[in-house]
Amino acid sequence: MAAQQKPKTAEQVKESFLRSGTTVIQWADQHGFPPNAVYQVLNGFSKGRYGQAHDIAVALGMKHSELAVA
Incomplete structure (x- = not known):
């Protein structure tokens, strides 16, 4: 199984922009996302759960798309 990369922080995403x-x-x-919703995730108002x-x-x-299966 390939190792997943560590998720990026909001600051890393902003820097890449x-x-x-x-x-x-x-x-x-x-x-295809509303800009306001993206800002909320990047600024921590929405946790992305x-x-x-x-x-x-x-x-x-900033998150992996799949949960790890034990």
Whole structure:
């Protein structure tokens, strides 16, 4: 089984946006998410535990898409 990469922090995601010249609004539009919801995940107002916030966190690389099975 391949090892999963460590999830990114919000600061790492924001830094990657700065390096690539991509705005949060551009990223949200490209991935079909409301920009406000993306800002909420990046700024910690939404924890990304379930629903759309979880989908956003997974797409940003802040969470893994699957739970580990024991």
